[in-house]
Amino acid sequence: MKTYNVAILGATGAVGQEMIKILMERNFPIKELHLLASARSAGKKMWVNEKEYTVEETTENSFDGIDIVLGAAENDIAKKYLPIAVEKGAVVVDNSSAYRLDDNVPLVIPEVNPNDVKKHKGIIANPNCATIIALVALQPLHAYAHAKRMVVSTYQAVSGAGVGGIRELQQQVEAIHDNKPVEVKNFQYQIAYNLIPQIGGFNEEGYSSEEMKMQFEGRKIQSNPELSVNCTCVRVPVFRSHSESIMVEFEKPIDVEKAKVLLKDAAGVKLVDDPVNKVYPMPLDTTDQDLVYVGRIRKDMSGHENALSFWCCGDQVRKGAATNAVQIAELVIQNM
């Protein structure tokens, strides 16, 4: 079996850590594993599959001899190092948003557009977490009835802000419990027992960058330039699964029963839909696994003939980021 030299860029963050875990879980054929991070983390020891690794400082030379880079760093780090990695012959799967809308970079969800991987020129982008979760759920319905318009409200976990986001929710809950002042660092305001309707910055029309990703990335991933998305993104005090309330208007007729049949057999999806018996997706249940749970499927009652509503939840760190990236890397080596 062929094996590959793999580097994780941003190996000490929440997504980088999860990428390592998932590479091991899925037995990715690794020859050498390199854990790259900032100078601050360099020298840290980490155990992966009972083997000790030392975190290396990222430099231009970090990518010599590397076959696959999984990028889990911020946009500025991605922009600085990934072109160097490509120049040195690596194929990069990048989780930042730096290259997602670049015409030369495929943006891939393996359950939706796996063949786009083949078009890469060195970099393949991993979509936004909320976009991945929505589009995995939507894909079987879209393939059948063609999605035209989506109205989406998200309920996004604090893990979206990384390890710091998770720690912040814990610390705030403890501070409130102990009657101490609440510290705010990663979010705009207290997130414990609160909701914050801001993820990212705002454009002139009043939409946040996170809200626009659903439309811009959705169009590219589905090769569906007409797709229009009205999205409201909200941070909620949940640790690591994103949930989404989605109304979709389709071009062709589709009923609830057909939607259930399609979702039941769809890749990456678990149909969890028997509300009378209290069976529906919840973020606690989707934590630490890779499927997007879909339920509460019902016909739109508000006047559009071919519209359905549903509710879906998925682990933001896994399928929303690390797992999707590793799945892309698996497609890459199939074609190497």
Next chain:
Amino acid sequence: MKTYNVAILGATGAVGQEMIKILMERNFPIKELHLLASARSAGKKMWVNEKEYTVEETTENSFDGIDIVLGAAENDIAKKYLPIAVEKGAVVVDNSSAYRLDDNVPLVIPEVNPNDVKKHKGIIANPNCATIIALVALQPLHAYAHAKRMVVSTYQAVSGAGVGGIRELQQQVEAIHDNKPVEVKNFQYQIAYNLIPQIGGFNEEGYSSEEMKMQFEGRKIQSNPELSVNCTCVRVPVFRSHSESIMVEFEKPIDVEKAKVLLKDAAGVKLVDDPVNKVYPMPLDTTDQDLVYVGRIRKDMSGHENALSFWCCGDQVRKGAATNAVQIAELVIQNM
């Protein structure tokens, strides 16, 4: 000044307690105040404005000589006692859902349809909390451009399940912190760090009773039988303010600037909309006051010409229940 004998039915619950507080805050002209509850609570002492009251067991005789009843009990208690109260000459403002869709019972939000109070035949119903918050926010826009279709996703606080709901979230957070088992009583599942997409039971089409209230009550309150609402109701780990993400399609054109001008001067609303400067409604900020905060107002980008999206938050126990009921009672005595 004329004063009135007032009885609170269900005085020991979260809404009943808040009704007492708000009657005092707003200097409602009370002659005698009677606190009615179940036999279990009878005999309890309660201090209201430095005066001690004894909770009375509700019986058929509880309503003798009462002018105004504020109902904060469950549907079965409302159905049992409120007709008796009316027979004995009282006017009832009822917060249960027992009479809301009864043709003989006005369903009133004072900022929306105050004149409907005059049509009462003894009972006036207080709408569902999520419906009140949405329709107060919508009213100035609806009066200008006429709402036709709403797609709503709610983020509803645990206070919607009463004092027990609030206590349950606190106890679950503490149990998790102390590594003890989480107890579930008032909700279907753990609500701490989770979301539950169920409020009420489900109909055959898969909509929950809470989701249908927005359409059925909305049509009646707005006298807008054509209003169609696609609603998804979700319980979130927030203590006492409900939040809602709302897309509305209007009959007539309305732009964002016009909407802001209308909302700025509207009764019951506070415009909180400067996202670039991190100014938007959040449930923590709307707790313990009566205004519905509205912000994140923007043009729908998903294809409908006359559609806007917005985000609103309101205190579920106050404007969503107790304050609205006391406001109705104030309209009632104006007409007495």
